[in-house]
Amino acid sequence: MGLDAEVDIDRFDSEALEAGLISRGFDEFSLLYKEITESTNADVLALHQMRRQQSIAICEMQTAGKGRRGRQWLSPFAKNIYCTIGIEKSLPPAQLGLVSILSGIGLCQALATCGLAGIKLKWPNDLYFENQKLGGILIESQPVANTDYFFAVGFGINVHMTKAELAEIPQAATSIELISDVAVNRQRILLAAIEAVIEKIRNFSPQSVMNLVAEFAQYDAFYGQSVSVLEAGKGIRGIDAGINESGQLIVDTDTGRQVFSAAEISLRAAD
Numbered sequence: 639m640g641l642d643a644e645v646d647i648d649r650f651d652s653e654a655l656e657a658g659l660i661s662r663g664f665d666e667f668s669l670l671y672k673e674i675t676e677s678t679n680a681d682v683l684a685l686h687q688m689r690r691q692q693s694i695a696i697c698e699m700q701t702a703g704k705g706r707r708g709r710q711w712l713s714p715f716a717k718n719i720y721c722t723i724g725i726e727k728s729l730p731p732a733q734l735g736l737v738s739i740l741s742g743i744g745l746c747q748a749l750a751t752c753g754l755a756g757i758k759l760k761w762p763n764d765l766y767f768e769n770q771k772l773g774g775i776l777i778e779s780q781p782v783a784n785t786d787y788f789f790a791v792g793f794g795i796n797v798h799m800t801k802a803e804l805a806e807i808p809q810a811a812t813s814i815e816l817i818s819d820v821a822v823n824r825q826r827i828l829l830a831a832i833e834a835v836i837e838k839i840r841n842f843s844p845q846s847v848m849n850l851v852a853e854f855a856q857y858d859a860f861y862g863q864s865v866s867v868l869e870a871g872k873g874i875r876g877i878d879a880g881i882n883e884s885g886q887l888i889v890d891t892d893t894g895r896q897v898f899s900a901a902e903i904s905l906r907a908a909d
Contacts, residue, residue, distance in 0.1 A: 647716045648798060648824055649673075649698060658829045659694065664836060667723075670695040674715075676702040679778055679792040682724030686780070686788050693724045694832060717799050718813075719773075719828050722792040727839055728785050733847065735885030735900060737839065738762045738777050739854055741791050744838035745773070746857050748830040749795075753820050758859035761878075761887050762900040765795065766859045769907070770812040772796055791835060797824050847883045855880045864908035865889065867898055875908055 652671040659669060670681050670693055678695035680702075685693050697720050700713040713720055727737070742759040749757045749765075758766045765773035773795035780788045796804070796813035804811045815822050842850065855861050860878040867874045867889055876891035886897040887905065 649716055650696060650825055650828070652696075655696065655825065655829065659832070662829075662833050664694075664832075666692055667725075667836075668693040671697070673698045675700060677792075678720055678722035679776060679790045682722045682790050683778065683780070683788075686724055690782075690788075691724075692726060695722045695724070696720065696828070713794070714799065714803060717803070718797045719793070719795040719824065719831065721794075721828060721832065722790050723832060723835055724788065724790050725836065725839055726782060726786060726788050727842075729787060730785060730844055732884050733844060734779060734787065735762070736842070736847070736850065737779070737789050737791065738775055738900065739850060739881065739885050740838045740842055741775050741777070741793065741835050743850075743853060743857055744834035745775070745793060745795070745831055747838075748834035749814075749827070751830055751834075752823075752827050754814060754818060757857075759854070759857045760859045761881065761905055762885065767812055767817055769859070770810045771807070772812055772814070772817075789839070791839070793831070793835070795827070795831070797822060797827065851881055851883065860905065860907055866906045866908045867896075868904040868906065869898065869902055878905075 650671065656669045659667060668691055675681055675697045677700055678697055681695040682693045685691050699715040700720050742763060745765060746757045746759060756767060757772065760766045763775035764771055773793060776792040778790040782788050796811060798815050799813040804813065858878065858880060861880055863878055865876065865878045874891060876889035879888040879890050882888055882897060886899050889896050
């Protein structure tokens with residue numbers, strides 16, 4: 639049966655989405671809506687390269703969606719949220735890693751406004767609910783001028799996926815529909831997420847970095863817990879002590895405090 643023959647598909651309403659973005663004051667962002675695309679990150683990066691345009695790309699399905707380290711992101715049609723916000727921001731190079739932190743906190747706060755409390759962050763870019771993955775973030779950046787950068791802030795959130803569909807993911811995962819006590823409105827969640835992420839990034843300044851560090855601790859799924867950091871195949875055990883001013887993970891080990899960058903490690907709760 640083809641997609642057009644399905645009667646219960648929860649497609650986005652692109653006209654209503656555009657009106658919602660305008661009403662929130664995001665007129666400078668072009669809306670790129672496609673039912674199927676290779677990658678929403680690639681879409682906003684291509685538009686920015688052509689016209690230096692900020693944009694928001696949304697789709698019902700990605701054919702080449704990816705997570706960290708090039709892993710494939712499972713993207714069933716009209717089941718989840720697949721979105722990338724293309725936004726310019728001036729930041730010191732040492733703080734580029736904070737964009738993932740800002741985006742993650744924004745998503746947690748957006749979901750809370752939609753009645754989904756208890757969403758946490760697994761550093762640096764996963765949304766967690768009771769030790770199950772709910773979504774993920776993928777940031778790509780390009781320098782524009784001086785300390786100005788263009789960020790493709792991609793995020794995926796599991797919305798309508800069933801237990802059977804989630805079983806295909808090689809880690810414990812859940813969806814909003816499985817954890818929500820109220821009817822799930824995918825479009826409402828998407829608009830809340832976009833608004834929260836844009837405002838979080840826009841309002842951040844380097845002078846407020848310590849406030850961000852403290853705020854992340856409130857959402858850190860493993861803060862104060864024993865963790866095992868896997869780096870280059872080697873496990874380093876310690877206590878999750880949050881992040882530093884560059885967004886790096888701090889772990890207190892038996893041999894002293896160590897810091898890790900997102901590109902190098904995989905974080906696991908210690909047994």
